[in-house]
Amino acid sequence: MLKLTVLVIFALLIYGVFIERDQLTITRLNFGKENAIKFIQISDLHFIREGRKEKKILEIISDENPDLIFITGDVVNFRKKFEAKEYLQKISALGIKTYFVLGNWDYKVKDVIALKKDIESIGMKVLENETVEFTKDGLKVNITGVGDPFTNHDKLEEAVISMDKKNFSILLSHSPDIFYKAKEKGINLILSGHLHGGQVSLPFVKFAIYIPSNYGTKFLRGSYREGNSVMYINRGIGESHFPIRIFSKPEILIGTI
Numbered sequence: 001m002l003k004l005t006v007l008v009i010f011a012l013l014i015y016g017v018f019i020e021r022d023q024l025t026i027t028r029l030n031f032g033k034e035n036a037i038k039f040i041q042i043s044d045l046h047f048i049r050e051g052r053k054e055k056k057i058l059e060i061i062s063d064e065n066p067d068l069i070f071i072t073g074d075v076v077n078f079r080k081k082f083e084a085k086e087y088l089q090k091i092s093a094l095g096i097k098t099y100f101v102l103g104n105w106d107y108k109v110k111d112v113i114a115l116k117k118d119i120e121s122i123g124m125k126v127l128e129n130e131t132v133e134f135t136k137d138g139l140k141v142n143i144t145g146v147g148d149p150f151t152n153h154d155k156l157e158e159a160v161i162s163m164d165k166k167n168f169s170i171l172l173s174h175s176p177d178i179f180y181k182a183k184e185k186g187i188n189l190i191l192s193g194h195l196h197g198g199q200v201s202l203p204f205v206k207f208a209i210y211i212p213s214n215y216g217t218k219f220l221r222g223s224y225r226e227g228n229s230v231m232y233i234n235r236g237i238g239e240s241h242f243p244i245r246i247f248s249k250p251e252i253l254i255g256t257i
Helices: 002-018 052-064 085-092 112-121 176-184
Strands: 025-030 038-042 068-072 097-101 130-136 139-145 168-172 189-192 222-226 229-233 251-256
Touching (some): 038 052, 052 251, 068 189, 085 112, 097 139, 176 189, 176 222, 176 229
Parallel strands (some): 038 068, 068 097, 139 168, 168 189, 189 229
Antiparallel strands (some): 038 251, 130 139, 222 229
């Protein structure tokens, strides 16, 4: 029995390190009534190098040709280094309006201001506690971005001051812990990540070895709705601490509103 247990654990480790990490999945969801605006959400790149899944993301963006790209934080890797500039330039070169919010790992770099300048220098807009308006074919959408809530960099009250409440509203927040604050402000759609779907999880149940959230596994992954507010918690692309994923495949979200 002990030998079998050891073999199963060893097999899971091999699978998690060498197979599942590269099994990028696409999730398609509609969050509105118009279906007029298509977006792609990318989260938790934790970029080290451009591997198979990173190349696949570029292909998906090119094929889907969305109206917007949302990057919901943690582009910085476990070495606390920003090594993704060249890769983000490839995304930016596709000519799609891209909005970026910072995650907890992004705030760990030596110079956060320099990081934001680097990201904006390639044509992406960093939203840190502010709201912008996007219009397509007469449909207006509020896009609000906040600093990472898990590390107390969010200022939602300040961010929504200029928000037109008649518009459909999207909030980009790295951590899903902001949900109830967003709900109070009447935000329609919250896009987050942070938890990697558990990174090392179990099938069919919400479980993770490490859960950096004040709500435990409640907002671990997928959709969560209360009233008129819905949140999508993206499993993300990369990994933190250890290069492994078990029962939590990397994910890219293609949504419409």
